[in-house]
Amino acid sequence: MSVTAAKGFRAVGLAAGIKCNGAKDLALVVNDAVAAVSAVAAVFTVNRFAAAPVLVSREAMALAEGGYSLPRAVLLNSGGANACTGQDGYDDAKQAAGALARRLGLKTEEVLVGSTGLIGERLPMGRLLAGTHQAVVNLGATEAAGLAAAEAIMTTDTVPKTAVATGAAGGYTIGGMAKGAGMLAPALATMLAVITTDAQIDNPTAQQALEQACRLSFERIDSDGCMSTNDTVILLASGASGNQPEPQEFADRLTAVAQDLARQLIADAEGAHHEVSVTVTGALTEDGALKVARGIVRSNLFKTAVAGGDPNWGRILSAAGTVPPEDAPFEPNQVDVAINGVTVCRHGGVGEPRHLVDLSGRQVDVVVNLNAGPSRATIWTNDLTHEYVSINADYPS
Amino acid sequence: MSVTAAKGFRAVGLAAGIKCNGAKDLALVVNDAVAAVSAVAAVFTVNRFAAAPVLVSREAMALAEGGYSLPRAVLLNSGGANACTGQDGYDDAKQAAGALARRLGLKTEEVLVGSTGLIGERLPMGRLLAGTHQAVVNLGATEAAGLAAAEAIMTTDTVPKTAVATGAAGGYTIGGMAKGAGMLAPALATMLAVITTDAQIDNPTAQQALEQACRLSFERIDSDGCMSTNDTVILLASGASGNQPEPQEFADRLTAVAQDLARQLIADAEGAHHEVSVTVTGALTEDGALKVARGIVRSNLFKTAVAGGDPNWGRILSAAGTVPPEDAPFEPNQVDVAINGVTVCRHGGVGEPRHLVDLSGRQVDVVVNLNAGPSRATIWTNDLTHEYVSINADYPS
Numbered sequence: 001m002s003v004t005a006a007k008g009f010r011a012v013g014l015a016a017g018i019k020c021n022g023a024k025d026l027a028l029v030v031n032d033a034v035a036a037v038s039a040v041a042a043v044f045t046v047n048r049f050a051a052a053p054v055l056v057s058r059e060a061m062a063l064a065e066g067g068y069s070l071p072r073a074v075l076l077n078s079g080g081a082n083a084c085t086g087q088d089g090y091d092d093a094k095q096a097a098g099a100l101a102r103r104l105g106l107k108t109e110e111v112l113v114g115s116t117g118l119i120g121e122r123l124p125m126g127r128l129l130a131g132t133h134q135a136v137v138n139l140g141a142t143e144a145a146g147l148a149a150a151e152a153i154m155t156t157d158t159v160p161k162t163a164v165a166t167g168a169a170g171g172y173t174i175g176g177m178a179k180g181a182g183m184l185a186p187a188l189a190t191m192l193a194v195i196t197t198d199a200q201i202d203n204p205t206a207q208q209a210l211e212q213a214c215r216l217s218f219e220r221i222d223s224d225g226c227m228s229t230n231d232t233v234i235l236l237a238s239g240a241s242g243n244q245p246e247p248q249e250f251a252d253r254l255t256a257v258a259q260d261l262a263r264q265l266i267a268d269a270e271g272a273h274h275e276v277s278v279t280v281t282g283a284l285t286e287d288g289a290l291k292v293a294r295g296i297v298r299s300n301l302f303k304t305a306v307a308g309g310d311p312n313w314g315r316i317l318s319a320a321g322t323v324p325p326e327d328a329p330f331e332p333n334q335v336d337v338a339i340n341g342v343t344v345c346r347h348g349g350v351g352e353p354r355h356l357v358d359l360s361g362r363q364v365d366v367v368v369n370l371n372a373g374p375s376r377a378t379i380w381t382n383d384l385t386h387e388y389v390s391i392n393a394d395y396p397s
Numbered sequence: 398m399s400v401t402a403a404k405g406f407r408a409v410g411l412a413a414g415i416k417c418n419g420a421k422d423l424a425l426v427v428n429d430a431v432a433a434v435s436a437v438a439a440v441f442t443v444n445r446f447a448a449a450p451v452l453v454s455r456e457a458m459a460l461a462e463g464g465y466s467l468p469r470a471v472l473l474n475s476g477g478a479n480a481c482t483g484q485d486g487y488d489d490a491k492q493a494a495g496a497l498a499r500r501l502g503l504k505t506e507e508v509l510v511g512s513t514g515l516i517g518e519r520l521p522m523g524r525l526l527a528g529t530h531q532a533v534v535n536l537g538a539t540e541a542a543g544l545a546a547a548e549a550i551m552t553t554d555t556v557p558k559t560a561v562a563t564g565a566a567g568g569y570t571i572g573g574m575a576k577g578a579g580m581l582a583p584a585l586a587t588m589l590a591v592i593t594t595d596a597q598i599d600n601p602t603a604q605q606a607l608e609q610a611c612r613l614s615f616e617r618i619d620s621d622g623c624m625s626t627n628d629t630v631i632l633l634a635s636g637a638s639g640n641q642p643e644p645q646e647f648a649d650r651l652t653a654v655a656q657d658l659a660r661q662l663i664a665d666a667e668g669a670h671h672e673v674s675v676t677v678t679g680a681l682t683e684d685g686a687l688k689v690a691r692g693i694v695r696s697n698l699f700k701t702a703v704a705g706g707d708p709n710w711g712r713i714l715s716a717a718g719t720v721p722p723e724d725a726p727f728e729p730n731q732v733d734v735a736i737n738g739v740t741v742c743r744h745g746g747v748g749e750p751r752h753l754v755d756l757s758g759r760q761v762d763v764v765v766n767l768n769a770g771p772s773r774a775t776i777w778t779n780d781l782t783h784e785y786v787s788i789n790a791d792y793p794s
Contacts, residue, residue: 049718049729049745084714086730086746119711120747224697227719229711300697300781301623301789308790314516315623317481321446322624332446333483348446349483350517384697386786392698393705393782 002146002162005175006198008033008238010139013152016131018079018117018124024152025079026131029194029236030104030139031072037239040064040071041206042112043214045231051083052093053113054232060097060109064203069109074194074234075100076153077128078179080117083229092123099129103136114232116155116179116191150177153192156391157181158268163260165253171243172199174253178261181223181270193218193233193261199250200239209251210235217258220290221380222297223269224388233258266380271387274306276364277380284373288328292368293379295323303384306364311357313337313344320368330370338367399543399559402572403595405430405635407536410549413528415476415514415521421549422476423528426591426633427501427536428469434636437461437468438603439509440611442628448480449490450510451629457494457506461600466506471591471631472497473550474525475576477514480626489520496526500533511629513552513576513588547574550589553788554578555665560657562650568640569596571650575658578620578667590615590630590658596647597636606648607632614655617687618777619694620666621785630655663777668784671703673761674777681770685725689765690776692720700781703761708754710734710741717765727767735764 003011009031016026031038042061044054063069075096082089097111104111115123139145150160157179164175176195201209214233235254245253267275278296283289296302299319305312316337337345342357364383400408408426415422428435439458441451460466472493479486494508501508512520536542547557554576561572573592598606611630632651642650664672675693680686693699696716702709713734734742739754741747761780 047715047718048720048722049714081711084711084742084745084747086744089746119709119715120742120751122747227715229715229718299623300621300785304786304789307786310790312516314478314481314626317446318444318516318624318626321444321626323445325445345481345517347483348481349486350481350519354517384786385790386783388697389701389704389781389783389786392701393707 002150002175002177003029003194003196004141004143004146005164006173006196006238008198008240009196010141011145011149012135012138012140013148014131014135014138017127018077024148025077026128026135027076027149027152028135028139029074029149029196031236031238033238033240035070035072037200038070038072039201039203039206039237041203041210041235043210043233045228047227047229049084049229051081051115051230052085052089053082053115054230055090056093056097057112057114057232060112063109069107071110071112072236073100073104073106073110074112074114075132076114076192077123078116078153078155080115080121080123081119081230082115082123083119085120085122088122092125095125096128096132100132103133112234114192114230116153116230119229153179155179155181156270161261161264163257165257167199167243167245167253168249172197172241172245174257176257176261178265180265181268191228191230195235195254195257197237198239198241199237200242200244201237201250205247205250206235206237209247209254212251213255213258216255217262220378221262221266222294223266223382263380266382269382270391271385272382273385274362274364274383275380276306276366276382277378278366279376279378280368280370281376282370282372283375284329286375286377289375289377291323291327292320292370293377295319297379297381300384306359307383307385309359311339311344311354311359313339313354316366316368317345330372334371336369336371340365399547399572399574400426400591400593401538401540401543402561403570403593403635405595405637406593407538408542408546409532409535409537410545411528411532411535414524415474421545422474423532424473424546424549425532425536426471426546426593428633428635430635430637432467432469434597435467435469436598436600436603436634438600438607438632440607440630442625444624444626446481446626448478448512448627449482449486450479450512451627452487453490453494454509454511454629457509460506466504468507468509469633470497470501470503470507471509471511472529473511473589475513475550475552477512477518477520478516478627479512479520480516482519485519489522492522493525493529497529500530509631511589511627513550513627516626550576552576552578553667558658558661560654562654564596564640564642564650565646569594569638569642571654573654573658575662577662578665588625588627592632592651592654594634595636595638596634597639597641598634598647602644602647603632603634606644606651609648610652610655613652614659617775618659618663619691620663620779660777663779666779667788668782669779670782671759671761671780672777673703673763673779674775675763676773676775677765677767678773679767679769680772681726683772683774686772686774688720688724689717689767690774692716694776694778697781703756704780704782706756708736708741708751708756710736710751713763713765714742727769731768733766733768737762
């Protein structure tokens with residue numbers, strides 16, 4: 001159901017000719033409610049080479065935070081990232097936002113924009129603007145419209161990603177879509193995601209909930225350690241249900257939707273044959289557990305071993321051992337490692353025989369117990385396969 | 398010529414049956430000079446899961462620093478890393494050092510040890526000890542003996558790595574060997590290296606020279622971002638030339654030998670089709686330049702693009718953009734990128750057409766000019782290929 005599941009939203013996805021292959025490449029999501037009952041929140045990449053659409057959307061969000069305007073439409077394209085395109089690229093993004101705003105009767109700063117695709121190329125603005133006009137005509141509130149939007153933001157994704165949840169007692173709905181299969185790492189670990197809700201919330205509640213949701217979802221997956229220039233997660237609220245949820249309850253439901261989308265991203269990560277969870281337990285702090293888990297999921301040697309069905313726990317420990325002691329205190333000779341339930345390493349040394357580990361299934365669960373404290377954290381990743389190399393060696397440029 | 402090029406050294410490499418395939422797997426390097434004119438220096442991995450031989454060798458070096466003894470022999474094996482093997486593994490390493498010491502008339506703490514191979518398995522001590530006895534009998538000062546030692550430390554290396562240089566006016570000689578093809582990243586970026594010299598120097602001069610040499614060689618290559626548990630670089634000085642070089646001159650010659658070995662490691666890195674230099678210029682500090690260069694060479698997306706012959710500069714900038722501003726101040730819209738001499742990115746935006754870049758050769762030179770200061774640094778790496786995945790998915794465990 002995606003972004004049209006919640007009341008008060010219309011969406012569309014179509015082929016505007018931005019991609020060479022004729023696939024869908026342009027999506028709109030529009031909140032039809034008036035500003036007074038609407039809310040908006042957004043989280044962006046922290047990459048210093050933030051793409052032009054990120055710069056334009058950040059400006060719009062800054063105005064929204066100041067109370068000057070309230071973004072209620074999102075224009076997204078695949079087929080080009082509009083990143084590292086200088087002033088020209090910025091002007092392109094601004095022009096696209098302005099064109100959509102005029103068609104919807106909004107101000108330019110009430111439109112957010114997002115792009116994904118190759119870095120360092122201008123967008124074909126003629127096709128994008130013509131496609132935008134066409135898209136406004138085709139906006140719809142149906143399930144099909146929401147699905148088409150999710151399809152239009154795909155790049156190397158093989159399936160669209162959507163998720164839906166309902167609030168307490170069915171009082172409101174949250175629905176979302178996301179794309180991302182490579183350049184997938186915190187923070188964020190996605191490329192583009194739009195989530196809509198008909199809950200009636202204010203901007204600070206929306207922003208706080210979205211930050212919690214991202215922290216526990218998109219920022220806990222890491223496919224290839226590569227941070228994108230275009231990462232954008234947007235939450236639009238229409239208030240159309242009339243339901244005003246308790247903020248923490250709303251944040252938790254939103255987190256569930258974001259986690260659902262995040263897991264779908266990892267499951268469809270470029271070339272992945274295994275989905276891998278790395279859980280670090282027994283850490284002094286959650287942050288320390290996260291740092292050790294991130295060290296492990298960034299190891300190409302660990303990830304190629306998983307691809308080869310090899311429970312090579314030495315590569316897990318050698319990666320964990322690169323985390324500075326001040327970041328995560330532990331004693332190397334106290335660390336246990338279990339892979340799919342077999343404790344192959346005990347107290348930093350040899351444990352159960354590694355041949356007992358079954359890696360024939362798609363799911364691989366690694367648990368590293370630091371035996372140094374009460375905290376834990378999980379990062380989701382995938383294996384590093386021949387297909388990953390093929391996809392990224394041959395990505396068109 | 399390797400470790401036997403300098404006067405006063407003998408070496409040997411043979412098959413002790415540690416590897417299953419019958420290849421050479423045991424090497425000795427012996428300094429025949431008396432302690433009074435000898436010197437020793439060593440640099441070890443900073444991985445917290447340091448292998449047993451690293452622990453044993455560190456203890457020996459601590460005693461040497463205290464003036465209690467002076468290590469003059471090195472026992473190296475491939476076919477097993479003796480890492481994450483607990484107290485048993487430590488006892489094994491100590492026993493091996495003791496066995497060699499007795500045969501050579503040295504104290505146990507006058508023998509350094511190093512191992513490379515699979516993590517998390519005990520060494521076959523019977524074969525290793527028998528091989529050590531045999532090796533002592535076969536020690537020789539010939540070129541062939543030095544080459545055999547270089548061959549005996551190979552794992553996934555396809556060729557042995559050796560290098561030789563002579564000091565000012567030919568007054569002394571430095572020769573070395575190294576192995577390493579994967580788990581190759583600072584610090585260090587090797588697995589095992591032994592360098593010998595007949596220069597007459599003291600321990601502090603040797604250590605200072607070795608640290609400079611490592612900083613400018615092994616710590617400036619990064620094949621796969623994975624830090625080993627066993628990295629060890631050892632320098633043995635026999636004083637046999639009678640030549641007492643000026644310390645900085647010696648350090649510079651030693652650095653040249655280490656850089657030669659380091660480049661050979663990258664050239665033979667697992668599955669590499671391209672050798673890649675990433676030079677960051679215009680940085681405020683050398684450390685900042687290094688941090689940006691390291692960010693780039695750790696990007697799987699950049700390295701798969703090189704494998705595919707794709708001058709995808711967007712992946713270079715997106716990797717550079719992950720370095721925190723406090724680590725390397727620069728303005729994104731001031732950054733230029735040249736690939737093999739073509740400035741494909743100018744001022745953070747589109748530069749010369751990317752199709753002008755020729756990536757058909759083995760060498761790829763990337764220059765990123767931050768335009769933010771006077772400093773520069775280079776890191777050497779290689780591309781990420783199908784063969785890398787094959788080698789590491791199928792590495793026996």
